Amino acid sequence: MKVLLAALLAVTAPLARGAETSVVRRGDLVVRIKVSGTVVTEDIFRLKSTIEGRVESVLASTNSWSRADQPLALLAGKEMAAILDARGSQDPELLEDRWKRVFLPTPIRCPGDCFVLKVFAKAKAWMKPQAVLFEAAAKLKLVARVRPEDVQWVKDGQTLTFWSLKDPAREYSGRVTRFILDVQGEKTDPGAGFALYLSPDRFFVPGTEWEGEIIAHEEKGAIIVPTNALIRSGDAAYLTVRVSTGLTIGSLTQITAGVEEGRQLLILDDDRLQGNERHHQAVDRPSVERRRRQPADAATGEPPPRPRRPASIDDKDYGDDPYGEP
Numbered sequence: 001m002k003v004l005l006a007a008l009l010a011v012t013a014p015l016a017r018g019a020e021t022s023v024v025r026r027g028d029l030v031v032r033i034k035v036s037g038t039v040v041t042e043d044i045f046r047l048k049s050t051i052e053g054r055v056e057s058v059l060a061s062t063n064s065w066s067r068a069d070q071p072l073a074l075l076a077g078k079e080m081a082a083i084l085d086a087r088g089s090q091d092p093e094l095l096e097d098r099w100k101r102v103f104l105p106t107p108i109r110c111p112g113d114c115f116v117l118k119v120f121a122k123a124k125a126w127m128k129p130q131a132v133l134f135e136a137a138a139k140l141k142l143v144a145r146v147r148p149e150d151v152q153w154v155k156d157g158q159t160l161t162f163w164s165l166k167d168p169a170r171e172y173s174g175r176v177t178r179f180i181l182d183v184q185g186e187k188t189d190p191g192a193g194f195a196l197y198l199s200p201d202r203f204f205v206p207g208t209e210w211e212g213e214i215i216a217h218e219e220k221g222a223i224i225v226p227t228n229a230l231i232r233s234g235d236a237a238y239l240t241v242r243v244s245t246g247l248t249i250g251s252l253t254q255i256t257a258g259v260e261e262g263r264q265l266l267i268l269d270d271d272r273l274q275g276n277e278r279h280h281q282a283v284d285r286p287s288v289e290r291r292r293r294q295p296a297d298a299a300t301g302e303p304p305p306r307p308r309r310p311a312s313i314d315d316k317d318y319g320d321d322p323y324g325e326p
Contacts, residue, residue: 031217035144039208043138045155049127067199071107146192153216162212172202238266
């Protein structure tokens with residue numbers, strides 16, 4: 001036995017346990033794609049001393065950005081270091097400024113903007129040529145993972161709003177770049193990934209875990225229903241809706257309201273009703289009760305027959321009835 005359920009559902013009895021009702025309405029639909037990932041470095045390099053000398057000052061710290069024109073440290077050659085050590089009672093700042101015109105300090109800089117990862121240099125420490133002073137990265141980037149069900153919505157150029165898990169109140173934004181699909185697997189649908197490069201005005205330190213959101217699509221004033229109200233059969237989706245019914249004869253029922261002619265329907269087996277009752281031909285008890293209380297001849301519209309009276313011939317006594325009971 002089968003039942004018409006997905007496109008039409010005649011609600012004539014209390015809802016089964018676990019069932020609920022809702023309404024079809026208009027509203028706005030916003031496709032919000034949730035993504036997450038970590039911060040990684042790109043193009044790591046080391047800065048080394050080019051001379052033998054002393055580190056006069058360290059101007060950079062770990063986990064900080066440095067512009068291409070900003071020195072990370074200043075090295076003094078052996079000559080200048082010796083002069084500064086022998087300054088005696090002279091003003092050190094005046095002496096240093098005077099001799100810098102003759103023996104210029106050697107600045108240590110990144111070839112471009114860089115993110116300082118480690119600082120090995122220490123102020124007033126002597127360095128040999130090729131001694132490692134700093135470790136830095138040319139770029140920092142967010143590496144994101146996209147779930148397989150969201151792959152269809154994400155593409156390069158979309159705006160990503162992101163935040164650190166440790167500080168979700170502080171948000172940044174940027175553009176999706178290098179969106180790449182995963183290799184198709186035999187048992188799983190492919191996900192995807194993308195990158196977003198960070199800058200000195202918006203960055204997290206390497207290893208930071210982050211989350212973000214992409215507004216991929218918006219529909220204004222759409223007709224919407226709860227997703228749980230839809231039933232899929234093959235490539236089609238069906239919606240359970242309430243209808244008004246009329247006459248039921250066997251396997252066919254008259255629909256008086258709630259659906260138009262030509263609408264496709266889904267018929268489910270009894271074992272998939274999950275406690276809901278199928279519609280069937282039933283006794284109309286209120287109608288039967290009205291008929292019971294109504295006079296038997298009311299349906300014909302004719303007046304009831306008058307009661308017959310016993311016939312009599314005259315008033316004489318003819319004795320006992322010979323055919324009556326003794």
